[in-house]
Amino acid sequence: MARIKIEKNGSRKELIVGKAASLFREKGFKASSMRDLAEAVGVEAASLYNHIKSKTELLHELCFGVANRFMQHMDETESKKITALQKVEDLIRFHIAEMIEHYEEVYVSDREWKYLEDPYLSNFQNQRRMYRKRFAAIVEEGMKQKQIKKMDAPTVVLILLHAIGGIESWHRSTQKINADALTENMVSMLVGGLKP
Amino acid sequence: MARIKIEKNGSRKELIVGKAASLFREKGFKASSMRDLAEAVGVEAASLYNHIKSKTELLHELCFGVANRFMQHMDETESKKITALQKVEDLIRFHIAEMIEHYEEVYVSDREWKYLEDPYLSNFQNQRRMYRKRFAAIVEEGMKQKQIKKMDAPTVVLILLHAIGGIESWHRSTQKINADALTENMVSMLVGGLKP
DNA sequence: CCTACCGATCGGTAGG
């Protein structure tokens, strides 16, 4: 007598990917073993391979899931009818929101992408480069319009991205001070630093 | 007939630690093998153990070397007779200079300290916490004196530290734009973001 | 989904 099969297709894999995000964030990709992951999922290590192809596949899923979301948001921001400075603020707010809502995936994608293997590695690096270029172009536009003070735009972008993405303690921080307050603090400081 | 022994004591170990910094930065601590390191040094893996006790000892040396420099500088900054905002700027400039001059050690200490083992791990975490607390106290002082706008001080510190330390491409950046210009860009943006 | 197991690689030691 077969069990009723209402489980969504892929839900088991999604569970594994989610546990992997948590494990990779905590211990790092290389220091996380498939046996660790299996224990977190509640099966034997060998059983994981019925749902995934390899350990690095888990990293692909995480990194490209995050990259795609950021790329799509960049498309949206670019096409908005707002000033360049407002676009920068929009991007900053999106990064903060992603950090709060998808902390583990974003963190892993940010710190562990170098362990991707090579068709994926180059692809990821290219997407990352493109994203930053587009971000820098908006910053540059803001400088032309005198909304942002003259600085080296690629450096500005690196500072902004790392200022947000680097906070390794979003959990604790968002517990101690409210998430909205944290967001306004960051935006105030980062956008404040751009103005002439 | 013995070779003349004018080599400074410890110079061989220092070479190994330096190569380890470079390797750990490039591949990460866990993904770096002692065979990789031996190859970089130009000996067999077993020979490394005549100069060091273990792989993690290399990480101790790197992390505490960096931590001690930052702690000592914090002492100096605190005792200077300047305003709180000037102290913050002083700290920012020191972080930038360390990043330019000791990029690999600082980077490794920042991203790989979690692989320290436990008497060292707790010790390092405590030093880190202390440093941030002292930094936040200066920021808070600046707020009281109305030199810095009211924000959550620990968050401000995290943003500052990550904005500077996160730049994973200091090499390339400092090649493209001059180091002094980079420093002024960063200081302008970060200190600018603090002012009311 | 599990048991059993493989080849590769790891950090490190013995002994010279």
Add this chain to the structure above:
DNA sequence: CCTACCGATCGGTAGG
């Protein structure tokens, strides 16, 4: 400083 080697652990597969 090297050769030789160890036990542990790794990612992954075979076969059911």
